[in-house]
Amino acid sequence: MTNEMNNQHINKGNLFFGLALIVAGCVFLMDHMDMLNAMDYWFLLPAMIAISGLVDIISPSKPQHIAKGCFNLVFAFWLYVSIEHMWGWSFHTSWPLLLIAFGLRHFIGGLLTVRK
Numbered sequence: 001m002t003n004e005m006n007n008q009h010i011n012k013g014n015l016f017f018g019l020a021l022i023v024a025g026c027v028f029l030m031d032h033m034d035m036l037n038a039m040d041y042w043f044l045l046p047a048m049i050a051i052s053g054l055v056d057i058i059s060p061s062k063p064q065h066i067a068k069g070c071f072n073l074v075f076a077f078w079l080y081v082s083i084e085h086m087w088g089w090s091f092h093t094s095w096p097l098l099l100i101a102f103g104l105r106h107f108i109g110g111l112l113t114v115r116k
Contacts, residue, residue: 016055020048042083050076063112071105 023044031038053072056065078098082091 016052020052023048043080046076046080046083049079064109067105067109067112070108071101074101 027036027038027041027044030036049072053069053076056069056072058069060066060069075098078089078094078101081087081089082094
């Protein structure tokens with residue numbers, strides 16, 4: 001049963017990542033063909049990262065996936081806010097927050113790990 005759950009989670013992750021690459025490739029191809037401006041669709045990147053975080057939180061096969069999903073949500077939020085320069089944040093001014101979030105992800109993931 002556990003092996004089956006792990007395979008299901010891996011397949012969901014591969015499915016989402018593959019779909020994200022296909023969408024990104026189509027957007028860039030259409031940009032090169034002058035059918036659209038890829039910069040008009042930059043918001044898809046934080047949205048795809050946030051969706052992958054939600055998938056990790058909703059259907060975790062390991063407790064560490066919850067920490068990873070939370071980090072992906074925070075990372076998507078930070079990316080969006082930094083690109084839009086909301087609240088005076090930019091990549092230059094807010095990168096330490098990302099470092100803290102990354103450290104918390106690994107710290108919480110370590111706490112959630114069950115040692116046998």
